[in-house]
Amino acid sequence: MHSPELLKGMLKTIILKLLSEHKRMYGYEIIQAIKEISDGKIDMAVAAIYPVLHKLRDEGSLTIEKVAMGERVRIYYSLTPDGSSAAKEKIEELTDFLGTISKLMDFKPGLQSLFLV
Template sequence: MHSPELVKGTLQTIILKLLADNGRMYGYEITQKVRDLSDGKLVVTEGALYPTLHRLEAENLLITEKEHIGKRVRKYYRLTETGKSSVTERIGEFENFVKTMFTILNLNPGMI
């Protein structure tokens, strides 16, 4: 598991990117996808996920669609147009941040 402090601030970017790649996803699906992609190294807890999803929805980056699966209501999230453009932006920000950190920490880019 990664140091939780490092993960802070990247959750929004992760969510937006996953939605950009997969069209639409529901909350639980996102937690599983992150777990799978990271080989269990990064775990998004529900206490972090749902407030973030609601925040992104309030900021008009996501919209929701409810779907009835048996007796359950599943809530799908999808990027708005604003959301789509902010994905690129945030990934760019993350890349730049990593570049800066590599410079400061004097790390070898080949390490990745």
Template sequence: MKNSQLYKGSLTTIIMKLLEENGRMYGYEITQKVKSITKGELNITEGALYPALHKLEGEGLLDVEVEKVGNRLRKYYKLTEDGQKETVNRLEELEEFIKNMQTLVNPKINLDLQF
């Protein structure tokens, strides 16, 4: 994606949606899943991902589980109960935002759909 600024405001919602669907994931797994789903159009950097994960954890929306994998410790993130509820709210907000953006960008198409 050429302008990464467009998705930065939605990064936490993207993370929460993936965790909702997959149960628990580790950071690199999240970046690869996004890359795969978007066919390489959207790449989340570690510099953007980990601050977002830490923020969600600090807000009580994520739990962290540490597991030893081989010789390394791996952090798995999963939604808390509050995180599950907040995911629903954020997805509704994002869907409304997308609808409004579509209306602004293509008002003629939306007028045609109303009739």
């Protein structure tokens, strides 16, 4: 299980990425996809995902569609055109950031002499 602090800043991008690939999803479906794709290492709580979905909707990145499922209503989330652009930007930004972090994690102690003046 990964630290919630590590995931907090990436959750918006993860949601945008999933919606860019699946066109429309409901909240629990997003949670299950994250869990499945991460081999169970990321198991999001419902309380963590819905505030992000609501914020993305408020920002104009998502639209919602309410679908009656018997006596229940399921809310599907889809990207708006602005959301598609935001998804592309956020995915590129996160990919670049993860590459930078990967370089930092591969830093070799012998390279410290390069930075000594």
